[in-house]
C-alpha cells in the first residue's frame with residue numbers, strides 16, 4: 001500500500017501566499033520516513049493534508065491510488081500531534097476516548113505503559129505523557145494503515161519517548177504500517193527512519 005501526495009498545493013487564504021506548492025511525497029507500507037525542516041516551512045500543514053484534516057487546493061492525496069477523501073468511516077491515515085490536550089475531549093473518560101479506535105488492544109496498551117486504572121480517569125487527571133500514550137493508542141486502531149507523527153514525542157522525557165517509539169515500531173512491524181515522523185530532532189529521525197526528507 002502507498003500513501004502519496006501528488007503535486008500538492010495549499011494556502012490558508014486565497015489572498016495570501018501559497019503555504020506549499022508542487023509537493024510530492026510517497027510512503028510505502030512498512031516504511032518509516034522522517035521529515036525535517038525549518039520552523040514555519042509547512043510540515044504540520046502537510047501532516048494535516050496527508051491525514052485528510054485539510055483539503056489541498058491543488059493536487060491530491062492518494063491511498064493506494066484512491067483519493068483519501070473517498071475513504072469513509074475510520075480514517076486509515078491517523079495523525080498524532082504534539083499536544084494531546086487539544087486532541088481529546090476533556091469530558092470523556094479514557095476508556096471512551098479509546099473506543100474511537102474500536103476494540104481495546106490490551107497488548108498495545110501494555111506496551112505503551114498505559115495502566116488499567118488510568119482508563120477510568122478523565123484527561124485532566126493524567127499527565128501530558130500519560131495522555132499522549134492514549135493518543136498514540138487511539139491512533140493505532142485496527143483500521144490504521146499509516147501514522148503521521150507530528151512532533152509526537154517532542155514534549156516528553158527520554159524514557160517516555162523511547163517507550164512510546166518502541167511500542168509504535170513493534171506495531172509497525174507486526175501490521176506493516178507506514179509512518180511519517182516529523183521532528184526537529186535529527187538524532188531521533190536517524191534512529192527510527194530508513195529515509196529522511198529535508199524540507200527546504
Ligand SMILES: Nc1ncnc2c1ncn2[C@@H]1O[C@H](COP(=O)(O)OP(=O)(O)OP(=O)(O)O)[C@@H](O)[C@H]1O
Pocket residue numbers: 012019037038039040041042043044045046
Ligand atoms: N490555521 C492557519 N491559518 C493561517 N496560516 C496558518 C495556519 N496554520 C499555519 N499557518 C501558516 O502556515 C505556515 C506553515 O505552518 P506549519 O505549522 O505548517 O509549519 P511547520 O513547518 O510545521 O512549523 P513548526 O516547525 O514551527 O511547527 C506558517 O507560515 C504558518 O504561520
